[in-house]
Amino acid sequence: MYYKPRAIIILISAFLFSACSSHKQSNAPSTLANSAQSIFIKESNSIYKQPFDTWQGTPYKYGGDSKNGVDCSAFVQRIYLETENRYLPRTTYEQSKLGTKIKLSQAKSGDLVFFKTTHKDRHVGIYLDDQHFMHASTSKGVIISRLNNPYWASVFWQVRRVN
Known part of the structure; x- marks a missing residue:
């Protein structure tokens, strides 16, 4: 039986990619090149520049919440605490219920993307x-x-404004 290459890639991707609520994960191919990240964040006037500089490259660790290893929801929690002195819930599920759901076209620096x-x-x-x-x-x-x-666009869920 012959399968189209795109269908095979989609099927394989479905098995390989997961999110931070899963114990075993691999990440989607969505990163900027290191130099592009550096240029982007250096040109940014965002209050998130300093925290990103200090957290950049911190390894992923499921359940981790420190610079020795951090998962996605703990990273968001720590950044909000560092930049806005605001404590967010620890889990992605609880964070996804915060604030107000907004359109992606309305997103501003600091909004949570899910x-x-x-x-x-x-x-x-x-x-x-x-x-x-x-x-x-x-x-x-x-x-x-x-x-x-393409990966993040295909799994995008919502944007929430916490402030």
Whole structure:
């Protein structure tokens, strides 16, 4: 039987990609090149520049909440505490109920972006601007990715404004 290459890639991707509520993960191919990340964040006037600089490259660790290893929801929780002195819930599920749901076109720096990576797994990051968000990647640690990357666009769920 002959399968189309695109169907095979989609099928394989479905098995490989998951979100931070899963114990074993691999990350979607959505990162900016290191030099592009550095240029983007250096040019940014965002209050998230300093925290990103200190967290960039921190390895992903399911259940981790320190610079020795962090998962996506703990990263978001720690960034909000560092930048806004505001405590957010620890889990992606609880974070996804905060604030007000808004359209992606209305997203501003600091809004939370959520993804449904499998039927039950979720992933969260912090919107920066111009379709960029920072998050704890399972394969590359804390990075900046683009929302219009085909993978992230395909699993995008919602944006929530916490403030």
